[in-house]
Amino acid sequence: MAATDATSDACERSAALVAAALALPGILPIAAHAQAPGEGVVALRYYDYRDWQPGVDRMSVRSPSLYALAPLSDPLSVQGSLVYDSVSGASPLYHDTVSGASGRGIGDYRTAGDVKVTKSFGDSALAVGAAYSHEQDYISRAASIEWRRSSADRNRTYVVGFGAAKDRIDAPEGVNGAVLDRPRETYDYLLGMTQVLRADAVVETSVTWSDGHGYYSDPYKLLDARPDHRRIFTWLTRYNQYFAGPDATLRLAYRHLRDSFGDRSHMLEATWVQGLPGGFTVAPTLRYLTQSAADFYRDPPFPQGFVPGDLHTADARLSAFGAWTLGVRVAKAFAGGVTADVAINVYRQRGDWRAGGAGSPGLAELSARWIEFGLEKRF
Amino acid sequence: MASEHELVLYAAGPASAERAAQAAIADVQRIERKYTRYRDDSVTATINRAAGGDAIAIDAETLALLRYADRCHRISAGRFDITSGVLRRAWDFRREPPRVPTRDEIDAARALIGWERVEWSERDVRLPQAGMELDFGGIGKEYAADRAAAILRDHGIAHALVNLGGDVRALGARPDGAPWRIGIRDPRDADATIATVALVDDAIATSGDYARYVEVDGRRYCHILDATTGMPVTHFQSVSVVAPLAVLAGSYATIAMLLGASARAFLDAQALRYWTVDADGTLVSA
Numbered sequence: 001m002a003a004t005d006a007t008s009d010a011c012e013r014s015a016a017l018v019a020a021a022l023a024l025p026g027i028l029p030i031a032a033h034a035q036a037p038g039e040g041v042v043a044l045r046y047y048d049y050r051d052w053q054p055g056v057d058r059m060s061v062r063s064p065s066l067y068a069l070a071p072l073s074d075p076l077s078v079q080g081s082l083v084y085d086s087v088s089g090a091s092p093l094y095h096d097t098v099s100g101a102s103g104r105g106i107g108d109y110r111t112a113g114d115v116k117v118t119k120s121f122g123d124s125a126l127a128v129g130a131a132y133s134h135e136q137d138y139i140s141r142a143a144s145i146e147w148r149r150s151s152a153d154r155n156r157t158y159v160v161g162f163g164a165a166k167d168r169i170d171a172p173e174g175v176n177g178a179v180l181d182r183p184r185e186t187y188d189y190l191l192g193m194t195q196v197l198r199a200d201a202v203v204e205t206s207v208t209w210s211d212g213h214g215y216y217s218d219p220y221k222l223l224d225a226r227p228d229h230r231r232i233f234t235w236l237t238r239y240n241q242y243f244a245g246p247d248a249t250l251r252l253a254y255r256h257l258r259d260s261f262g263d264r265s266h267m268l269e270a271t272w273v274q275g276l277p278g279g280f281t282v283a284p285t286l287r288y289l290t291q292s293a294a295d296f297y298r299d300p301p302f303p304q305g306f307v308p309g310d311l312h313t314a315d316a317r318l319s320a321f322g323a324w325t326l327g328v329r330v331a332k333a334f335a336g337g338v339t340a341d342v343a344i345n346v347y348r349q350r351g352d353w354r355a356g357g358a359g360s361p362g363l364a365e366l367s368a369r370w371i372e373f374g375l376e377k378r379f
Numbered sequence: 380m381a382s383e384h385e386l387v388l389y390a391a392g393p394a395s396a397e398r399a400a401q402a403a404i405a406d407v408q409r410i411e412r413k414y415t416r417y418r419d420d421s422v423t424a425t426i427n428r429a430a431g432g433d434a435i436a437i438d439a440e441t442l443a444l445l446r447y448a449d450r451c452h453r454i455s456a457g458r459f460d461i462t463s464g465v466l467r468r469a470w471d472f473r474r475e476p477p478r479v480p481t482r483d484e485i486d487a488a489r490a491l492i493g494w495e496r497v498e499w500s501e502r503d504v505r506l507p508q509a510g511m512e513l514d515f516g517g518i519g520k521e522y523a524a525d526r527a528a529a530i531l532r533d534h535g536i537a538h539a540l541v542n543l544g545g546d547v548r549a550l551g552a553r554p555d556g557a558p559w560r561i562g563i564r565d566p567r568d569a570d571a572t573i574a575t576v577a578l579v580d581d582a583i584a585t586s587g588d589y590a591r592y593v594e595v596d597g598r599r600y601c602h603i604l605d606a607t608t609g610m611p612v613t614h615f616q617s618v619s620v621v622a623p624l625a626v627l628a629g630s631y632a633t634i635a636m637l638l639g640a641s642a643r644a645f646l647d648a649q650a651l652r653y654w655t656v657d658a659d660g661t662l663v664s665a
Contacts, residue, residue, distance in 0.1 A: 014454060014648070014649050016450050016453070016454075017447075017450040017451065017454050017627070017630065018627060020443075020446050020447040020449075020450040021447060021624050021626050021627050021630075022624075023443050023446065023447075024440075024443045024444065024447060024522055024525070024526075024626065025439060025440050025443055026406075026440075026526045026529055026530075027522075027525045027526060027529055027624065027626075071535060120533075120534075122398070122401075122402050122405075152405075152406070152409050153409075153438070153439075153440050155438065155439050155440065196439050197439065198439055198442060198501055
């Protein structure tokens with residue numbers, strides 16, 4: 001059937017032509033960072049987190065959230081979110097060998113909201129944001145300002161950002177004595193760049209410098225005494241590569257963090273986002289984190305190494321460990337701009353999984369899983 | 380792009396209309412400056428000057444245009460070729476008195492055509508022979524129209540019409556919800572139209588034998604030249620095609636002109652709306 005072959009051949013070549021046309025930069029809003037959004041979004045998400053150690057259930061968090069974005073007038077848009085967490089279970093643990101000491105249970109809730117207004121000026125966009133978070137013993141107020149500029153062909157975007165947060169910790173029932181109205185101030189500076197390498201590849205890199213003063217100790221951990229100054233340097237790089245053949249995108253990310261507590265961490269992440277017929281996408285993710293311990297972290301048995309008046313923590317989050325996260329997200333796009341998605345992630349952290357050095361000994365492995373449901377509508 | 384451009388848009392107020400229009404126009408001018416043959420500092424001129432010599436580094440935008448041109452070349456079996464601009468050396472449509480070039484003149488120009496010989500990668504492009512030329516004229520204007528539409532949309536504009544020299548890209552419908560109504564020019568009467576096309580979001584482009592041509596001994600030789608023969612096309616007076624993007628509409632219209640007798644089967648296979656005017660003036664639409 002030469003005629004049929006010729007027709008199907010022509011159709012195939014035509015599909016390639018259409019694909020090449022759509023890959024022309026700026027025709028589809030792919031490098032849309034500095035572009036005023038032309039549509040509104042309302043998204044509802046539900047997040048359910050639980051962690052445990054062998055034989056001990058720890059924290060669980062249930063958190064519904066609402067996000068909305070609305071274009072106000074043409075170059076101006078506003079977005080905001082509200083989240084309500086309910087937290088229950090044991091306090092974020094330290095050594096499981098002293099699980100009795102962490103028995104001060106937590107039954108807390110958190111309400112948080114943020115709002116961000118973005119104004120576009122041609123190739124630039126200025127965003128001003130504010131955030132507020134409230135827990136029983138903790139109030140945080142933050143403000144941020146961010147400026148983005150795209151090159152004329154929109155293949156490159158620069159971003160400069162500054163953020164400031166003022167927190168207040170008020171824990172009259174702290175285990176090391178009442179912590180009353182202790183402040184903490186943090187300033188964040190961000191510098192980043194996004195570059196479209198080819199029609200199907202984008203790389204983004206940013207550095208963040210955070211400088212904070214104030215109360216950093218955990219009021220619910222016995223003998224927890226941390227520095228009152230924390231500087232954090234973070235370098236994040238992401239690379240996205242689209243493959244037309246399988247209609248899939250590979251997302252790679254690397255994050256390096258070092259801070260004045262003495263933590264050094266490396267995080268590597270790979271996600272494969274596979275488009276499927278019927279508006280489905282399936283995205284498996286694998287993430288590896290390895291970190292060294294804070295200088296003032298002391299290994300079990302608690303309170304080994306504790307010297308009154310010196311810095312000290314037994315918080316497992318500041319120990320040396322390696323951790324793997326395995327996750328998958330399934331999303332389906334429906335007619336009318338509605339997208340639904342569900343994601344499940346499982347996490348496991350162990351001292352001996354640390355790369356390039358010994359992990360903190362004596363800690364039981366920590367496992368967590370979180371499930372997310374999301375529903376989004378675009379107008 | 381020495382042709383008439385027109386921008387129609389509806390915005391919330393004059394200031395936002397002005398901002399959106401300026402951004403769109405600035406980008407059209409940017410693409411014009413970047414890809415014109417008429418400026419020494421354009422990408423096109425830089426690549427052409429280096430013909431037979433070094434490879435010239437290219438950016439993502441130029442790469443995407445080369446990829447697109449490559450697809451056009453393949454789908455048209457080589458008749459659409461962005462290296463075919465050298466045929467202008469043989470075919471001078473402004474010459475007085477007009478004349479048809481000799482076979483030798485045409486063959487000399489044809490020897491410099493050959494997209495398949497162009498060495499290009501994700502990083503650079505090289506024309507292997509001195510005298511070879513790239514010409515983005517057959518793509519750049521339509522690409523600019525699509526970008527202008529995207530920029531207007533990013534400025535919150537929902538109803539606009541971008542007309543770059545007769546290649547028209549619509550953004551949305553008219554503000555009252557009715558489709559835009561675009562007339563197709565009669566190829567033999569500049570003041571008459573042969574059809575009216577309803578357009579929402581899509582684009583329409585027309586390729587015709589009337590834009591530039593010479594008439595010698597009662598025969599018309601137009602500027603749409605088949606890269607494989609070096610000769611002007613004769614099958615159609617004009618072809619107009621509706622497609623989702625101006626760049627596609629423009630290439631389909633030009634490729635249809637080049638394909639001649641098999642053009643309608645080609646357009647039918649793509650399930651496109653089109654209007655063709657045969658050499659004898661017969662209008663066929665689908």
